[in-house]
Amino acid sequence: MSTSPTQAGAHPFDGPSVRIGALVPLTRPGWVEAGRHLLAGLELGVREVNDAGGIGGRPLELLVRDTAADPQRAAQAVQELAGEGVVALAGEYHSVVARTVAASADAAGLPYLCTSAVLDALTEEPTPWVARLCPAQSHxxxxxxxxxxxxxxxxxxxxxxxxxxxxxxxxxxxxxxxxxxxxxxxxxxxxxxxxxxxxxxxxxxxxxxxxxxxxxxxxxxxxxxxxxxxxxxxxxxxxxxxxxxxxxxxxxxxxxxxxxxxxxYLPEQLGPLGARVEAQLRERLGEEPSFVAFEGYDTVAVLAEVLRSHGTDRASVAGAWPRVAVEGTRGRISFSRAPGGSVWQWAWPPVxxxxxxxxxxxxxxxxxxx
Incomplete structure (x- = not known):
């Protein structure tokens, strides 16, 4: 499944698309409601990036894979997406699946921005390839x-x-x-x-x-x-x-x-960006957006800033985790090594x-x- 990089009235592009692999639970036994909200946020973020001119004049494209909460299926998806030239991975809601994705991404040298999985031990050993947007479970x-x-x-x-x-x-x-x-x-x-x-x-x-x-x-x-x-x-x-x-x-x-x-994981009151995104997510979903939808949008905002500022090769993306600072829907996002953590962590989103x-x-x- 691929989300088209072009929309009606979008900016004209030059060059091939910049691809991000999105891992989302869309069928049972996965938590389908969470997957639907996560994907809505990711897709809205991609649309807005492309409406603003993409990544250096190239469109951003989302290649979506349904994990169905299955770690083995997710590991296979990581290999497929790596072969299809994605510059980074994003998403996943279930912690046990995200842990497999993180290990697979680390082994493949593929940057992974984990959107919604909170398990502290996302990787067994410290890795430069993985960052996390949601808070750690222990926090x-x-x-x-x-x-x-x-x-x-x-x-x-x-x-x-x-x-x-x-x-x-x-x-x-x-x-x-x-x-x-x-x-x-x-x-x-x-x-x-x-x-x-x-x-x-x-x-x-x-x-x-x-x-x-x-x-x-x-x-x-x-x-x-x-x-x-x-x-x-x-x-x-x-x-x-x-x-x-x-x-x-x-x-x-x-x-x-x-x-x-x-x-x-929302603030007591959304700022102007959050309020605007909330209205658009509500329209896409036909219901009140969950915090998971905001996590999806913020994930794309972070990756787009990294790709624009630091380049589209995988090593540059991973090397940018500690240097990126982005205004997200729920606050300013930056990454550090939380004590005892093995991945780059936004410390901390509002709880x-x-x-x-x-x-x-x-x-x-x-x-x-x-």
């Missing part, structure tokens, strides 16, 4: 833990599925909360039915249950079950990975899906804890910032 999930503590929650239960990402999140929460007098109990979504999960929550006396599981299954049935159990009326349900961000959550759960705090307002589930409430 943003500590913000979520601060929200829990501030709201008076010390006894936390997490319901999990097997995954490097969920395991890392559980470890971050457990360590941080323990240092502040809290505790985390882990419940296996595969071993417990929703009814049995309710019994465990009631027995343990947890005041908050965090959903470290896939959406819609098993997250939706778990929420319905907890909401319907009078014993658990005071239990906060949270979803740090952001499941309630997308419209599908509200469509499936209605009022039951409100009041579920989650992380998103919010929000939920859907129980009085109007289509509206978001800001609960905490970090």
């Amino acid at each position: 943003s999930w500590r913000v979520f833990a601060d929200f829990l503590l501030g709201a008076g929650h010390r006894r936390i239960a997490v319901v999990t599925q097997p995954s490097v990402y969920w395991a890392a999140g559980t470890g971050i929460l457990r360590k941080y909360l323990a240092a502040h007098g809290g505790s985390v109990t882990e419940l296996d979504a595969g071993a417990l039915s929703p009814a049995a999960l309710n019994d465990e929550l009631a027995r343990q006396g947890a005041t908050a249950l965090l959903l470290l599981v896939g959406q819609p299954e098993p997250a939706v049935p778990i929420v319905r079950s907890v909401r319907g159990d009078a014993r658990l009326a005071g239990v906060l349900i949270g979803a740090p990975a952001g499941q309630p961000e997308f419209a599908g959550w509200a469509e499936l759960l209605g009022e039951d899906g409100a009041g579920v705090p989650f992380l998103r 919010q804890v929000v939920d859907r307002d129980p009085a109007a589930p289509g509206r978001f409430r800001l609960l905490h910032t970090g």
Whole structure:
């Protein structure tokens, strides 16, 4: 799949296109809603770059590959895109897939700007080829833990599925909360039915249950079950990975899906660029754009600046990570080596804890910032 570099009324171009490979989950079992928003942001960014004259008079072209949340499929896509002459890779939402993409890009000497995957250990060893736009999990999930503590929650239960990402999140929460007098109990979504999960929550006396599981299954049935159990009326349900961000959550759960705090990466108020992009993304998507759509747009903004200022060969792109500074939709973007990190990192994007307002589930409430 390729996004055409030309649009109606676009600037006339000279020379072949400058190609970026985009890795996006567009089919199940990937998180399709997130993939759709990510691609909308990437495509809008490319259109605006080309409307402004492209890259040195050459059009920017997006070569899109559907990862379907499959690491092997993503690795194959990296090899294909490298052979098709892309100057850089962008995208991916799922951390386990992005980790494979980062390793493949590093081995191929191909710059990769990771858009939305937060797993700290994106690569095993430090690499000059990979940069990341979204915050590291250890940063943003500590913000979520601060929200829990501030709201008076010390006894936390997490319901999990097997995954490097969920395991890392559980470890971050457990360590941080323990240092502040809290505790985390882990419940296996595969071993417990929703009814049995309710019994465990009631027995343990947890005041908050965090959903470290896939959406819609098993997250939706778990929420319905907890909401319907009078014993658990005071239990906060949270979803740090952001499941309630997308419209599908509200469509499936209605009022039951409100009041579920989650992380998103937007400022309290968008500036002029962010507001303009928000309106255009809303038009493209037919709904309110998620933070993932803004991440997609900002990814192209960064790559376009790198390509214009530092050249279009792969080594020059990778060498520019520590020197680029771009005004994005959510703030000024630059990259550094975060302590303990193995990739170039924007430290840090804005982090919010929000939920859907129980009085109007289509509206978001800001609960905490970090």
